[in-house]
Amino acid sequence: xxxxxxxxxxxxxxxxxxxxxxxxxxxxxxxxxxxxxxxxxxxxxxxxxxxxxxxxxxxxxxxxxxxxxxxxxxxxxxxxxxxxxxxxxxxxxxxxxxxxxxxxxxxxxxxxxxxx
Amino acid sequence: xxxxxxxxxxxxxxxxxxxxxxxxxxxxxxxxxxxxxxxxxxxxxxxxxxxxxxxxxxxxxxxxxxxxxxxxxxxxxxxxxxxxxxxxxxxxxxxxxxxxxxxxxxxxxxxxxxxx
Numbered sequence: 001x002x003x004x005x006x007x008x009x010x011x012x013x014x015x016x017x018x019x020x021x022x023x024x025x026x027x028x029x030x031x032x033x034x035x036x037x038x039x040x041x042x043x044x045x046x047x048x049x050x051x052x053x054x055x056x057x058x059x060x061x062x063x064x065x066x067x068x069x070x071x072x073x074x075x076x077x078x079x080x081x082x083x084x085x086x087x088x089x090x091x092x093x094x095x096x097x098x099x100x101x102x103x104x105x106x107x108x109x110x111x112x113x114x115x116x
Numbered sequence: 117x118x119x120x121x122x123x124x125x126x127x128x129x130x131x132x133x134x135x136x137x138x139x140x141x142x143x144x145x146x147x148x149x150x151x152x153x154x155x156x157x158x159x160x161x162x163x164x165x166x167x168x169x170x171x172x173x174x175x176x177x178x179x180x181x182x183x184x185x186x187x188x189x190x191x192x193x194x195x196x197x198x199x200x201x202x203x204x205x206x207x208x209x210x211x212x213x214x215x216x217x218x219x220x221x222x223x224x225x226x227x228x229x230x231x232x
Contacts, residue, residue, distance in 0.1 A: 031217065033217075033219065033220075035220075040224070040225075041224055042120075042207050042209070042222030042223050042224050042225050043161070043220070043222050044222070045219040045220065045221070048217045056217055056219065089159065093161075095218070097217075097218070104151065105218075105220060106163060107153075107160055107161035107162075107163075108160065109158070109159055109160045110159050110160070112159075
C-alpha cells in the first residue's frame, strides 16, 4: 500500500518567485487536503478536494495560492509571488469518504518551503 | 468555531516511565471526531487513533491508551512504559462529523522526549 507522496521534499526560492508542489494521494482515496505547518505549531487547514472538486478554501489561502486536482488523482498547490511569511511545511493528506463514513486522513512527508 | 488546546508544550521522561499527554477541545457540535497523530523528527504525521463522540469508551492499544471524557471535553493520551522511539511531537485534532469535509483542527502539539 503506497502512502501519500509529496514532491519536492524541500524547496528554496527567492522572494517573489512562483513555486508549485505536487501531492499524489493514496490511490483509492477520493478526498485530498492541503495543510500548512509553521515551526512549533500544529497544521492549519488550507483547502480540500472531493474527487476533482475543490469544496472548501480557508481564509489562510490568499489570492496568491491556487490548488488544483484536475483528474481527481494528484493535486498541485501553487504559490505566486512568494513572501517571507510563506515559509512553512506544506502537508498533503488523503482519505476515503463514501456513504457518509469518513476514514482518517493519512499524511505525506510534506514539502518544506524556505523563502530567501 | 472549533479549538484544541494542548497546554503541555514539552515533556521529558526517562525510559519506562508512564506519561500522559493532555488534550482539551471546544466545539459547538454535538457529534464530532477526535484524533491523535504522532509526528517524529522525519516530519510525517502518523495517525494513531480516531474517536467518535458517541463512543466514550476508553481504548487501549499495546502501550497506548486513550481516556475520552465528554463531560470535561478532554481526550488524553497515555503511553505506558515509554521508550526512546516514542520521542516525537504528538498532536490532538478535532473534526466535524458532517460538513466541512472533515477538515482537522489541530492543537499546537506536545513535544515528548524520552531519555535513557
